[in-house]
Amino acid sequence: MAGIYIHIPFCSQFCSYCDFYSVKQTQNIDQYIKALEKEIVIRSNDFKMRGLTVGTIYFGGGTPSLIKTASLKRILRAIQDNYPFSPGGAYEVTIEVNPDDITPLYLDGLKECGFNRLSMGIQSFSDNHLRWMNRRHDAQTAIMAFQMAREAGFLNISTDLIFGFEMLSESEWRENIQKTISLNPEHISAYQISIERGTTLYKNYVKGEYIAPADESSAKQYQILQKELSKAGYIQYEVSSFCKPGHHSGHNSSYWDFTPYFGFGPSAHSFDGTKRQRNFSSLAKYIKASESGGKFGTSHKHSAKERFNEFIMLSLRKTEGIDRAHLEKFYKNFVTAEFIKELDKLTESGFLIEERGKIRIPPEHLFVSDGIIRDLFA
Numbered sequence: 126m127a128g129i130y131i132h133i134p135f136c137s138q139f140c141s142y143c144d145f146y147s148v149k150q151t152q153n154i155d156q157y158i159k160a161l162e163k164e165i166v167i168r169s170n171d172f173k174m175r176g177l178t179v180g181t182i183y184f185g186g187g188t189p190s191l192i193k194t195a196s197l198k199r200i201l202r203a204i205q206d207n208y209p210f211s212p213g214g215a216y217e218v219t220i221e222v223n224p225d226d227i228t229p230l231y232l233d234g235l236k237e238c239g240f241n242r243l244s245m246g247i248q249s250f251s252d253n254h255l256r257w258m259n260r261r262h263d264a265q266t267a268i269m270a271f272q273m274a275r276e277a278g279f280l281n282i283s284t285d286l287i288f289g290f291e292m293l294s295e296s297e298w299r300e301n302i303q304k305t306i307s308l309n310p311e312h313i314s315a316y317q318i319s320i321e322r323g324t325t326l327y328k329n330y331v332k333g334e335y336i337a338p339a340d341e342s343s344a345k346q347y348q349i350l351q352k353e354l355s356k357a358g359y360i361q362y363e364v365s366s367f368c369k370p371g372h373h374s375g376h377n378s379s380y381w382d383f384t385p386y387f388g389f390g391p392s393a394h395s396f397d398g399t400k401r402q403r404n405f406s407s408l409a410k411y412i413k414a415s416e417s418g419g420k421f422g423t424s425h426k427h428s429a430k431e432r433f434n435e436f437i438m439l440s441l442r443k444t445e446g447i448d449r450a451h452l453e454k455f456y457k458n459f460v461t462a463e464f465i466k467e468l469d470k471l472t473e474s475g476f477l478i479e480e481r482g483k484i485r486i487p488p489e490h491l492f493v494s495d496g497i498i499r500d501l502f503a
């Protein structure tokens with residue numbers, strides 16, 4: 126089984142906090158689709174040689190919903206025509222959509238293409254917050270987009286929220302959570318805002334015009350999130366991911382479970398089971414590579430130490446945690462006396478729990494998971 130990720134590097138407006146690779150020149154979309162089809166075809170031999178089969182497809186961005194459904198269909202056809210699919214079907218085919226791109230006609234087109242899961246970037250239900258984020262939509266547009274998606278027959282929808290920014294009060298955060306719950310999505314991703322270099326948020330932060338809230342305040346918001354979503358029947362299965370039973374994101378889970386995935390488009394990442402590849406974060410360079418049949422990016426084989434650190438990080442981000450038997454079997458050189466001592470220390474202080482062969486971070490400490498994970502690195 127493997128995942129396929131397609132990066133759509135276009136946004137008509139940039140959000141103040143986002144540093145995902147994306148450009149505004151939407152006049153290049155058609156040329157980009159052609160380049161993408163080429164990459165999909167060129168790399169298919171590599172995929173087949175490894176005996177992989179497609180289990181999930183994910184269109185992320187940038188803004189995939191800026192692309193006409195006829196073009197999305199062409200990309201999907203290139204995958205269907207060149208890649209073997211996992212036997213048995215039940216494929217998860219997701220597209221990230223921005224609420225203001227949604228119309229009944231567009232949704233019908235997405236259905237016809239074969240998309241069966243939407244990931245909707247709502248972020249907040251406050252128009253004030255949305256303006257501050259420089260989002261294109263307002264709260265009412267988001268609610269209508271969600272309802273339209275239901276009416277169009279989408280039964281698997283994820284919504285994204287952001288917390289931990291200066292102007293978000295506790296009561297507004299509670300309201301954002303309640304409004305999300307009232308829409309009843311199958312999946313919710315909630316991200317603590319991060320200040321990324323090169324973004325407007327970063328510039329404002331450096332100038333002292335944006336003051337990041339205290340960690341305790343973001344930790345409290347995270348705690349409220351966990352409590353309210355749990356009461357509403359959502360299961361937390363990863364640091365930022367919550368779902369109704371049976372609705373975890375199959376595609377994202379492949380990143381955390383070391384399932385291979387092939388990513389196409391500028392800045393897309395791939396993991397073929399041994400090597401990591403990162404495509405160039407430049408649309409011009411990417412289009413050139415497709416025309417010359419050259420390299421789309423650089424690849425890197427992780428050292429044993431990098432693989433171990435990655436295993437610790439990805440496993441502990443999941444609420445399921447680390448499988449102790451797997452750790453001892455495949456990473457035995459790193460299970461040193463020093464590592465065991467650190468593990469015991471974290472367990473004694475309650476930052477880790479070991480139960481039924483799994484080592485995990487309990488929900489009340491997931492907010493500080495990064496620090497716990499770093500303590501265990503080789």
Ligand SMILES: C[S@@+](CC[C@H](N)C(=O)[O-])C[C@H]1O[C@@H](n2cnc3c(N)ncnc32)[C@H](O)[C@@H]1O
Pocket residue numbers: 142143144145185186187188189221222223245246247248285286287316317318319320321
């Ligand atoms: C990169 S966007 C792509 C999908 C779509 N364009 C959208 O905005 O929803 C995917 C998710 O990453 C989140 N994101 C991007 N930068 C972030 C940051 N610095 N901190 C927290 N979340 C961020 C976005 O808000 C969105 O929910």
Ligand code: SF4
Pocket residue numbers: 135136138139140143144145147186187188223246
């Ligand atoms: S959050 Fe989404 S819409 Fe906003 S700049 Fe990033 S990719 Fe574009």
